[in-house]
Amino acid sequence: MLYRSRMPYFSEAEYAERVRRVRERMAAHGYDLLVSVDPSNMHYLTGYDGWSFYTPQCVVVPLDGDVLLATRFMDVGGARVTTRLGDDDILGFPDRYVQARGKHPFDWVGAQLAGRGHGHGTVAVETDAYFHSPRAQAALEAAMPDARFTDSAELVNWVRAVKSDAEITLMRDAGRIAEVVMQTALDTIRPGVRQCDAVAAILAAQARGVDGMGGDYTSFMPMLPTGDGAATPHLTWTDAPFVSGEATIIETGAARLRYHCPLARTLHLGPPPRLLSDTAEIVREGLDAALATVRPGVRCEQIEAAWREVITRHGLEKESRIGYSIGIGYPPDWGEHTMSLRPGDTSEIAENMAFHMILGMWMGGWGYEISESFVVTANGADCLTHLPRNLHVVD
């Protein structure tokens, strides 16, 4: 659906419900205060959205009292525009704290929290979130000497795992954009076309969106391992041209108002080697089997086991997890850092969860990758995109 404002997309009631669910878990753990530094969690709790996470910032949830947001003074305006927080609840640290020797923004933030009566009791902090650092943590602890600090253990991330219907709508919108983005990539990569030009087409398609609905930036840059490089994931691009007789892994996706639909396919220029097309068929069989396992009540590891059964039967192995929960994302990751589809993860799948199932096979000198993003419904996995699940061959 169209949405052209910078104001929070969701209703006031929805944000209130999110905070209520967070406080419910806080109370169960005996936390008096939660300090959330992950930009995705901050966005989830308040709607805050800006490229300001290169300086320290946080959303603070007390068990009782107003939710606060602390950021650099120049980003206070952005917080007023993109959240419904009261002006008194947005704290801006002075610019002299930014990337300065001998002081840290969280010296100031911690002092503010203590001054507002939050300096006592148990304070849970997201100690493994992106953009939180050991130095930031030390500053916070020093500024709140009477508080007892503990690790939040991704408390907010776990609350995010089950989406509202309104969130699922945005993920479906992201899926519609992701289909166009992938089709653009498949139509653009040809012998002689430079990798950077394919990326230009992909990035433009991500931003343009579909049917009047623009796209947001995704948490990952498009990754295009090609030729020898396809033997390893996470390589971006060069300005070398694509070459006939080589495979390219396209790992990309789309975002709508920070909600993501990741998507991967592999393309081969010219007739593919038998080993690659055979692998693609096995992987497809494994993908179908794993997706067919998805239903509320199933455990993450059971989904992976269905995949593993297929590839083992065909003599293949894969060490890494085959998926993870998704939703809101900011660079550098669109995963929620909660559930992984892998042995030992006994988390139970529930309705309105969402996952990216990604099957990357990196062999000696070559690779193959395909993925589907899906929502869990009462009937099973409902994929966000509907492209063929085969190796894409360009004759």
Next chain:
Amino acid sequence: MLYRSRMPYFSEAEYAERVRRVRERMAAHGYDLLVSVDPSNMHYLTGYDGWSFYTPQCVVVPLDGDVLLATRFMDVGGARVTTRLGDDDILGFPDRYVQARGKHPFDWVGAQLAGRGHGHGTVAVETDAYFHSPRAQAALEAAMPDARFTDSAELVNWVRAVKSDAEITLMRDAGRIAEVVMQTALDTIRPGVRQCDAVAAILAAQARGVDGMGGDYTSFMPMLPTGDGAATPHLTWTDAPFVSGEATIIETGAARLRYHCPLARTLHLGPPPRLLSDTAEIVREGLDAALATVRPGVRCEQIEAAWREVITRHGLEKESRIGYSIGIGYPPDWGEHTMSLRPGDTSEIAENMAFHMILGMWMGGWGYEISESFVVTANGADCLTHLPRNLHVVD
């Protein structure tokens, strides 16, 4: 210049010299080991390049012995492709450590370092680097109980401050792309054009590059605060159309092989209000004055003082710093986190340093921004781009 490989761009001798300069400072501080987690520092020291910083990774520099790189097992291939490190010096942690409860990749990395004889002496860690977390630090310390941990105080960042001529060449290449990117933005933003479509054009221009030389992704997404939003920085975009009678701040830039040239301009659709055009003239005068102050031996705060003198005379104020050193960057920042152009920063400017001077004025309800990226030469500031320094008015 054209460069189409994924191999390290710089000569083996240049990387050796970088490591030598780092070791020189390590020895002066009494460090036995340096753990570098900042992706820009890792790239600087080894050439490593991949979108793998969403899981923990580091480059380890012992005072004596081989430089090591630790990353997720699936990224070992990428490290082999993009660095000259020996296979034995690239350590891949097993996938079960990724985003798992009760264990951390740095448990494994710390144990490996201890096993290789690095578990004693003084270990300096980049404790405020992006993608290093309190939990990661705790894991490292627990796995190396006989080591004495200390803060590296951005040691590698400071070594990066003075560039080689080869690095400066890449920054000039980035500047050539940045000019085209900004011109694209200025030519695209028109009444009725959606913000997301302008971003599509900007992102495509960044990737396409110029004269056969492709562009790399920049550390910041394009920021386009417009209308009321222009009163605050760091807002990205929406799918609302640009409106006649409104200003848009364009804060973007370009990158070539991870080296950046940031660039900002402000555009107004239709005749600008007097207050905006007057402010633009004052800011231009201040920019010119500050740039004219640049020469080897000058202190950062003196450059800012030249700017401040001009705007104070015209009755304007600005709290925030007016610039910072630049070079290599990965999301979320293209600043080097060393020198800032602001009062109290007494760092001395030297030849082959590079800075982004950015003058953002955020007023009640509106804003104006302009920037120049420059290299310090014996003769002063040598700007990387050459676009007019005025408010860009579209009639």
